[in-house]
Structures are given as C-alpha cells and as structure tokens.
Amino acid sequence: MILSSMRDVVFGYGKEPVIDQLSLDIHVGEFVGITGPNGSAKTTMLKLLLGLLQPWSGTVHMNAQSVRGSKLNIGYVPQQVASFNSGFPSTVIELVRSGCYRKLGLFRRFTSEQEAIVERSLREVGMWEYRNARVGELSGGQKQRICIARALAGQPQVLVLDEPTTGMDRRSREGFYDLMRHYADVHGLTIIMVTHGLEEMGNRLDRTITLERQESEEWQCLSTNSCSVLSGQAD
C-alpha cells in the first residue's frame, strides 16, 4: 500500500529547479534510505514530502491526501539537531516528553503508559541514564540520540530522519540501525532516512533511493544542482 507519493515534482529556491520532475512512491512499513552526493537535494525532497515546502508543480500525497491535509502522525528529526547550545534549558527527559505533546493534546496529562513510552524510547537510544542532564551540555551524538528518542516517544506512524547518525560513534550507529529495523518489523513503522552511510547499513534497509545531480549539457549550463531519482523502484 502506498503511503506517500510524489508525482512530477519540480521545486527550486531561486530561478532554477533543484528538483526536476521527481516521481516516487513510499510504501507502508518500508524502511527506505535516501542517498546521493552533497547538494543533490535530499533534504529538500524530505521537506517536500513533509509539506514544509510547496512544489512549483507536481503533487505530493500522504495517505492519498494532499500532504498538508494529512492527519498522519509524522515524527521528524531534522539535520543539525546538535545545534542546541549550552544555554538550552531543558533536561533530557523534559525534551523527550515534549515529543508526546501532539498525542496528549491541550492539557498534556501524562499517564503512566506515556511515562513508560518516554522511558522505553530513552533506553532504546541508550540515554536513560542521562535523563536528568541538561540537553545543552551533551555531545552532538548524544543530542542526536535524544532527538530520535523524542520522535519515537510521539509514537509516529511515519518517521522521517535527516542524517540522524551525525556525531555518533560506530557502535551507536549500529545500534541505531538495528533499532530502526526493529521498529519497521515489530511496529510496522514507515521510516524514510537520509544517510551517507549506506554501506554500514548492510541489508537492514528495504530499499534505497539515490538522488544524483544532472550532468547533461543542457542542465550544466542552467544549474549544477538539479537532480532526479536514478534508482528506487519498489521491489
């Protein structure tokens, strides 16, 4: 079943498109890796999928609806979450709890079940023992893990991650990839992840989508950043 689809999407920040006629489908429960060289518009593609950017032309659907009207619970871990500076006031557990707010609604009454989900999420990323630490005092890789825990605590149906292992050591990265595979298998979570570390992921991904810069003469004289999907058909 198709969860998210892009059809003939064109988008740019200036006069020239950085995405040109991009079409792809993402299926329910898939763990998809998005890869490609720097500047090949991976982040831009994620933002279009999430409805954070509007295409110049073409369509983006989530759950067969326009992405902006979709009621899906989507967790998003953007790039550079490590930028919480040393003055960031929240503790780790406060930040992860805030991931549940959308589910809890206006009054934000935490039940013991929700507390258990917060604890589970923190344990899964190996950060439970840091729960009372100030977020701003942690390393980049630790902040990244907390942001992943925050997204998981919101119990999303779709998890979108933009280079989530930045700053993590090899062991943490391996643990994280296994965790994502577990969420896809056991919870049926759909995971869309931009990564430069495809070779490390072994066979954990269901599918890879590669974005590449167009190098045709026509495009070279217009822009070097335009891209298209070169692979990524569903199995």
Ligand SMILES: Nc1ncnc2c1ncn2[C@@H]1O[C@H](COP(=O)(O)OP(=O)(O)OP(=O)(O)O)[C@@H](O)[C@H]1O
């Ligand atoms: N806010 C912006 N304003 C103008 N140009 C932008 C903006 N964001 C991205 N770009 C440009 O769009 C192109 C695609 O950028 P994008 O960040 O989507 O690529 P990426 O594949 O995610 O890159 P990286 O691997 O370096 O993170 C690049 O040429 C970039 O300079």
